[in-house]
Amino acid sequence: MAKRDYYEVLGIAKNASPEEIKKAYRKLAIKFHPDKNPGDPTAEDKFKEGAEAYEVLSNPEKKQRYDQFGHQGVSGNGGFGGGGGMNMDDIFSQFGDIFGGGGGFDSFFGGGGRSSRRTRKGTNLRVKLKLNLKELAHGVEKKIKVKRHMIADGVTFKTCSTCQGQGQIKKVVNTMLGQMVSASTCPTCEGSGQIVDKRPPNANANGLVVKEEIIPINIPAGVSEGMQLSLSSKGNEVPGGVAGDLLILIEEIEDGELVRDGNNVVYDLYLSFIDVALGASLEVPTIDGKVKIKIDPGTQAGKILRLKGKGIKELNGYGKGDQLIHINVWTPKEVSKEEREKLESLRDSENFKPNPGNSEKSIFDKVKEFF
Numbered sequence: 001m002a003k004r005d006y007y008e009v010l011g012i013a014k015n016a017s018p019e020e021i022k023k024a025y026r027k028l029a030i031k032f033h034p035d036k037n038p039g040d041p042t043a044e045d046k047f048k049e050g051a052e053a054y055e056v057l058s059n060p061e062k063k064q065r066y067d068q069f070g071h072q073g074v075s076g077n078g079g080f081g082g083g084g085g086m087n088m089d090d091i092f093s094q095f096g097d098i099f100g101g102g103g104g105f106d107s108f109f110g111g112g113g114r115s116s117r118r119t120r121k122g123t124n125l126r127v128k129l130k131l132n133l134k135e136l137a138h139g140v141e142k143k144i145k146v147k148r149h150m151i152a153d154g155v156t157f158k159t160c161s162t163c164q165g166q167g168q169i170k171k172v173v174n175t176m177l178g179q180m181v182s183a184s185t186c187p188t189c190e191g192s193g194q195i196v197d198k199r200p201p202n203a204n205a206n207g208l209v210v211k212e213e214i215i216p217i218n219i220p221a222g223v224s225e226g227m228q229l230s231l232s233s234k235g236n237e238v239p240g241g242v243a244g245d246l247l248i249l250i251e252e253i254e255d256g257e258l259v260r261d262g263n264n265v266v267y268d269l270y271l272s273f274i275d276v277a278l279g280a281s282l283e284v285p286t287i288d289g290k291v292k293i294k295i296d297p298g299t300q301a302g303k304i305l306r307l308k309g310k311g312i313k314e315l316n317g318y319g320k321g322d323q324l325i326h327i328n329v330w331t332p333k334e335v336s337k338e339e340r341e342k343l344e345s346l347r348d349s350e351n352f353k354p355n356p357g358n359s360e361k362s363i364f365d366k367v368k369e370f371f
Contacts, residue, residue: 003071006053014067018058025054065228070316072220073227120192120241122149125234129248131219133255133265137287137312139221146246147212149236155207157239158197160189167193192240207239217248222263222315225252257285263312263321269305270330271295286310286323293325301329 007014010024028050030036037043056062056074065073125146159165163186170183185191196207203209215234223229227250235244252260259266267284275282279297283290286307293305304324311321335343346352 004049006057006066009049009053010057016057021054021057025050025058061228069227072222072315074230120190120238122236122238122241122244124230124244124247125236126247126249128251129217129219130251130253131223132253133258133260134287135219136223136250136252136260137221137265139223140219141216142219143214143216144248145212145214146234147210148234148243149208149238150211151207151237151239152200152203152209154198154200155203155239156197156199157194157207160186160193160195162186162188163193165193167191189240192238194240196239208237215246219250220315221313223250224260224315225250258287258323260312261324263314263319265311265321265323266326267323268326268328270328271299272330276301276327276329284325287312295327299327301327303327 007016010016010021010028012020012024016024029047032043032047032050034040034044034047037047056066062074125148127144127146129142129144131140160167163169167186167189168183168191169186170181173180173182186193189195196205199207215231217229217231219229229248229250231246231248233243234246237243257267265287267286269284271280275295276299277297279299280295281292282295283292288310291307291310293307304326307323307325309320310323313320332339
């Protein structure tokens with residue numbers, strides 16, 4: 001089933017402010033919270049859907065990628081994961097921001113039944129991946145080598161004695177409204193509820209070692225320069241929690257002949273005066289290899305030829321761009337005596353005098369026609 005638009009999920013406009021996004025999510029979370037809708041799978045799905053939408057739209061970087069590339073920009077495919085990989089612990093960890101503090105949300109619903117321990121997440125890793133135009137257009141499988149913190153073999157953990165495995169330190173505060181419970185992350189275990197018991201000599205105090213790993217990734221067709229993909233749980237690991245993500249920043253290797261313009265590919269074709277005057281048949285490069293094209297006699301400089309479907313696949317759709325061929329006429333800088341005489345003999349010919357008709361469009365009209 002296709003994902004709904006995140007703005008539609010929260011019922012907000014694309015230009016909504018951060019406060020409006022937070023307010024919309026707060027309203028949705030209260031309405032579909034599992035404690036208010038026990039045993040209702042539809043409500044739970046809407047609750048998770050709203051959390052996923054908020055996780056993306058509340059993050060300026062992810063929101064920018066989503067606005068530009070849609071769901072692919074924040075989740076990719078072929079193993080890439082974004083908000084869709086959130087579990088319930090991830091979702092409830094957001095509520096300190098949404099409802100203003102540690103125990104506020106549990107107190108709102110009566111609390112008690114749900115564990116307040118927060119799932120820790122390891123730090124993300126960022127790598128740059130350079131791709132050529134063909135790889136960007138068709139997609140490609142790559143293997144990248146990364147060094148990441150991983151839990152060492154032989155490490156054992158025990159329950160944190162400070163928080164008794166709860167991950168939080170709770171205090172009861174007397175106020176004019178009665179007793180209120182405040183909660184803060186345990187400083188000893190940092191919220192995981194566990195601390196290292198035994199570790200091998202090569203591990204650090206948190207039981208982690210640096211390991212080198214080769215990770216295969218599938219790059220979807222249609223990605224572009226500056227786009228960032230994420231591979232879930234391939235970042236740094238953390239004791240008692242889940243691993244961070246591997247973030248892949250796409251960089252485009254400049255092609256020597258073809259230039260990308262959105263989903264179109266542009267090629268500058270230089271022809272001699274003889275070729276455009278008499279016509280020619282020749283080969284031009286495309287992202288799929290060389291193809292033969294025909295130049296009609298009398299072709300004018302500035303004309304744009306279109307090769308339908310020879311561009312780049314749309315990232316979030318089924319269409320493809322085109323290849324645009326810009327016709328340029330190359331004027332020789334030097335001519336021999338014999339060549340000059342031949343050209344001089346044609347100078348006064350009626351056929352060689354400029355005579356543009358109504359059918360000859362200006363360069364601006366040609367650009368508007370194709371774009």
